[in-house]
Amino acid sequence: MARIDLRDVSVDFPVYNVHARSLKKNFLRVATGGNVSEDTNHHVVVRSINRLNLSLRHGDRLGLIGHNGSGKSTLLRLLARIYEPTEGDFNIEGHVSPMLEIMHGIEAEFTGYENIYIRGTVLGLTRQEIKQQVDSIAELTGLGDFLAMPVRTYSSGMMVRLVFAISTSIKPEILLIDEVFGAGDADFMEKARNKMISLLNQSSIVVMATHADVLIKEFCNKALLLDGGKLKYFGSVDTALKLYHQKENVSN
Amino acid sequence: MSNEAQLTTMEMHAADALLTEQDVVFNKPSHWQLAKTDLIDGALRWRIWFMLAYQDIKLRYRRSLLGPFWLTISMAITVYSMGYLYAHLFHAELSHYYPFLVAGMLSWSLLSTIVTELTEGWTAFDSFIKQVKLPYSLYMHRIACRNLLIFFHNVLVMIPVYLIFFHEVRINLNTLLVIPGLIAIYLNTILYGLALSMIGARFRDISQIIKSFVGVIFFVTPVMWTPDLLGSKKYLVDLNPFYAFIELIRQPLLGGTPTLKNILVVTLATLFGAFIGLKLFTRYRARIIYWI
Numbered sequence: 001m002a003r004i005d006l007r008d009v010s011v012d013f014p015v016y017n018v019h020a021r022s023l024k025k026n027f028l029r030v031a032t033g034g035n036v037s038e039d040t041n042h043h044v045v046v047r048s049i050n051r052l053n054l055s056l057r058h059g060d061r062l063g064l065i066g067h068n069g070s071g072k073s074t075l076l077r078l079l080a081r082i083y084e085p086t087e088g089d090f091n092i093e094g095h096v097s098p099m100l101e102i103m104h105g106i107e108a109e110f111t112g113y114e115n116i117y118i119r120g121t122v123l124g125l126t127r128q129e130i131k132q133q134v135d136s137i138a139e140l141t142g143l144g145d146f147l148a149m150p151v152r153t154y155s156s157g158m159m160v161r162l163v164f165a166i167s168t169s170i171k172p173e174i175l176l177i178d179e180v181f182g183a184g185d186a187d188f189m190e191k192a193r194n195k196m197i198s199l200l201n202q203s204s205i206v207v208m209a210t211h212a213d214v215l216i217k218e219f220c221n222k223a224l225l226l227d228g229g230k231l232k233y234f235g236s237v238d239t240a241l242k243l244y245h246q247k248e249n250v251s252n
Numbered sequence: 253m254s255n256e257a258q259l260t261t262m263e264m265h266a267a268d269a270l271l272t273e274q275d276v277v278f279n280k281p282s283h284w285q286l287a288k289t290d291l292i293d294g295a296l297r298w299r300i301w302f303m304l305a306y307q308d309i310k311l312r313y314r315r316s317l318l319g320p321f322w323l324t325i326s327m328a329i330t331v332y333s334m335g336y337l338y339a340h341l342f343h344a345e346l347s348h349y350y351p352f353l354v355a356g357m358l359s360w361s362l363l364s365t366i367v368t369e370l371t372e373g374w375t376a377f378d379s380f381i382k383q384v385k386l387p388y389s390l391y392m393h394r395i396a397c398r399n400l401l402i403f404f405h406n407v408l409v410m411i412p413v414y415l416i417f418f419h420e421v422r423i424n425l426n427t428l429l430v431i432p433g434l435i436a437i438y439l440n441t442i443l444y445g446l447a448l449s450m451i452g453a454r455f456r457d458i459s460q461i462i463k464s465f466v467g468v469i470f471f472v473t474p475v476m477w478t479p480d481l482l483g484s485k486k487y488l489v490d491l492n493p494f495y496a497f498i499e500l501i502r503q504p505l506l507g508g509t510p511t512l513k514n515i516l517v518v519t520l521a522t523l524f525g526a527f528i529g530l531k532l533f534t535r536y537r538a539r540i541i542y543w544i
Contacts, residue, residue: 005276081385084538089278
């Protein structure tokens, strides 16, 4: 059974090509982004997750809400074990399937089929396993013979179809989604939506970051409001969204 | 005003819900355990690094008629023309010097490319590393494997040499010693890669410095010239680890064997590489992602 536990987790980014002295005095606490400060070696450090506590269990569908730079993507990358926390403890049990920047890793010179093999291998599948899936992926893309052509000949809509079909051909336990992508024509959107829902239903835990309230309301049963890397609220989706928009109004 | 009051109560309410469940036991693996897992995992996922290495080569020669055999051809053009010219420059016997240079250049190009690429072992793949969690050591295998594949293409330039200078060099049992030689180079690529990529990721000037040094090393290492030209100063060559590694490949290709001294230097270099590579990797592995 998948589970995620974070205790007092912080993520600090060192920024080496900026001199602390060149920043304005008493480092700005800006509207977007985390806190900028200086470490003992006089390097500029951006704290992008600040002492976060979180527990997720089977069945949790968490929506991440927050401004640009509030730490949503960093948190997703933390859960994907890409970033290791600079402070705090964490336990993640279960296989993590990140769908972060899904366009990444697509080689324009290779054909659609070759890209399916490449992505499949990176995801840890054997050649045999990919072979079994290749037909269903091909069908979902609806690209037909275009799959045998180099990806550089694709239109951007076709690219999205390919990438979406490849990235959703997983059996996720913990599913991480960054900014659910929407592109392609109406026919494909319908297919993509069904695929997405079945993917969400298969997963034990889902964490998704998006600015689209509709998606969070539809798919999530919990929400986490982040502000400057700090947890502002964790609980019901409606309250989190209300708080989020309320804050916008107050600051305006 | 009422809005603000509402916000505060909600924040307090949030504070209750957000606490991590108290019964959770956090396992805290040591730096060394994590590093070890990374190294083992990296080796086991050979499917990925082999595919990536192969893809690197395929991509470079996409749509060209000869594909990766351009590697062979450009190597052939370089060494065949150099061999002829330098044999005259050094007043050396062509049948003796020519195979020596060709085999030497093959070994040198393998070593120098590896060293240069290792300084950007992780920074070159940063977009990859930031998207997918894969063991860091996997990228070292990718570089090592890619360069071995290139070497196997390059080594074909030896064939005409074997045919033309058949009374000077021949394929015999010693030639098989190329295999342990390549294994030693592979192992050192991983070990030194951990150190070089680490330093290269944190201090970006280092990779530039090393790249310019590689050019110098070519001239101070007996690739084009034979060590006996040094006369009484021959010890300068024996201390050069690059020479030892080159001999590991060059001698078997010429049907000879590397000397014990060569093997000793390689062993020491490997031990040193293991020490520094593992030490740095254990200590700073978790920081890599923040540096690249």
